[in-house]
Amino acid sequence: xxxxxxxxxxxxxxxxxxxxxxxxxxxxxxxxxxxxxxxxxxxxxxxxxxxxxxxxxxxxxxxxxxxxxxxxxxxxxxxxxxxxxxxxxxxxxxxxxxxxxxxxxxxxxxxxxxx
Amino acid sequence: xxxxxxxxxxxxxxxxxxxxxxxxxxxxxxxxxxxxxxxxxxxxxxxxxxxxxxxxxxxxxxxxxxxxxxxxxxxxxxxxxxxxxxxxxxxxxxxxxxxxxxxxxxxxx
Numbered sequence: 001x002x003x004x005x006x007x008x009x010x011x012x013x014x015x016x017x018x019x020x021x022x023x024x025x026x027x028x029x030x031x032x033x034x035x036x037x038x039x040x041x042x043x044x045x046x047x048x049x050x051x052x053x054x055x056x057x058x059x060x061x062x063x064x065x066x067x068x069x070x071x072x073x074x075x076x077x078x079x080x081x082x083x084x085x086x087x088x089x090x091x092x093x094x095x096x097x098x099x100x101x102x103x104x105x106x107x108x109x110x111x112x113x114x115x
Numbered sequence: 116x117x118x119x120x121x122x123x124x125x126x127x128x129x130x131x132x133x134x135x136x137x138x139x140x141x142x143x144x145x146x147x148x149x150x151x152x153x154x155x156x157x158x159x160x161x162x163x164x165x166x167x168x169x170x171x172x173x174x175x176x177x178x179x180x181x182x183x184x185x186x187x188x189x190x191x192x193x194x195x196x197x198x199x200x201x202x203x204x205x206x207x208x209x210x211x212x213x214x215x216x217x218x219x220x221x222x223x224x
Contacts, residue, residue, distance in 0.1 A: 031210055042202075042216035043159070050210045058211075090158055101147040101206040106158040 002026050006091050006107035013081045013114050021076040021110050023091030031094045032074040033104060034058075034066065036087040043090065049074055050096075081114045088112070116141050119205050119215040127221045132193050136218045138203030139185045147206035148179055150188050152199045153217065159202055162188075193222045 007022045025032065030051050035043040045058030049068040063085060065077040074093075078085060088111050092104040121138045128134045140148075148165035163170065165177040165186050176189040186205075190197055203215035 033211075035214075043214045045211065048211060088156070096210065101210075101212055103149050103151075103161045103164065103204075104212060106160070108158050111156075 004091055004093055004105055004107035006089075006110050008110060009108070010111045011113070013078075013112065015081060015083065015114060017081050018077070018079050019081070021078075021089055021091075021112070023074045023076065023107060024072050025074075025091075025093040025105075026072065027093060027095070027105065028071065029093035029095045029105070030071065031096050031104075032068065033092040033094075034064070034074070034076045035090045035092065036060065036085075037090060038087050046076065046089075078112075083114045086112060086114045118142060118207065118213045119203055121203050121215040121218045123216060123218060125219040125221050127223060128193050129223055130193055130195060132222075133189065133191045134193055134220065135187055135189045136201055136203075136220075137185055137187050138205075138215055138218075139183075140203075140205040140213075141184070142205065142207060142213075143181075143184060145205045145207070147212070148177075148186050149204040149212070150175075150177055150186075151202040151204055151214070153202055154199050159214070162201070190220075193220075195222050195224070198222045 004025045033048045034046040047066040049055045091107045094104040150162040151159040152162045153159045169178045174191045178187045200217040
């Protein structure tokens with residue numbers, strides 16, 4: 001049972017480069033999320049999706065884009081990498097229906113450095 | 116006021132000790148509550164959900180106080196392997212959870 005899979009695990013980018021962080025889940029979860037976590041800090045929500053074709057901004061969306069063409073996949077795109085985007089990126093998913101929230105399941109993260 | 120507030124710690128306790136963490140939340144409409152554990156440079160992992168009547172999972176006990184808007188986590192008989200950061204998580208809108216910044220626990224010999 002793979003759960004939430006993120007690739008790559010590590011990446012170094014130069015300023016101005018672009019890249020896509022991949023996230024896929026095999027639990028048939030309808031909700032998916034992208035967070036970033038800077039050293040010693042809490043999780044900050046970048047974007048989230050409540051189903052295929054639906055995405056919405058979180059707390060810190062600037063400099064990122066997402067798409068959700070399938071239930072399984074939720075890639076995060078960095079268009080013009082900046083040093084401030086150096087962070088650990090976590091993808092998460094959950095299954096929610098009606099009121100109340102189910103817990104989120106996390107991938108093991110992508111460690112991204114922008115130099 | 117932050118949506119979810121936790122004492123960052125660190126809490127340094129000897130093996131075998133009992134330790135408790137509290138967390139306060141601001142949204143009185145929150146319906147779901149969780150404790151997550153995060154090891155250094157790893158992903159957060161669900162420790163336990165928190166139910167209105169309180170619940171226990173082995174050495175871990177979680178309590179919810181809706182009137183005062185706080186949840187607690189009690190760890191009995193602490194182990195070295197319990198050393199981690201504990202995240203308090205509260206539901207926000209119907210589709211999002213709000214994560215606290217965490218309380219760091221260090222269990223020592």
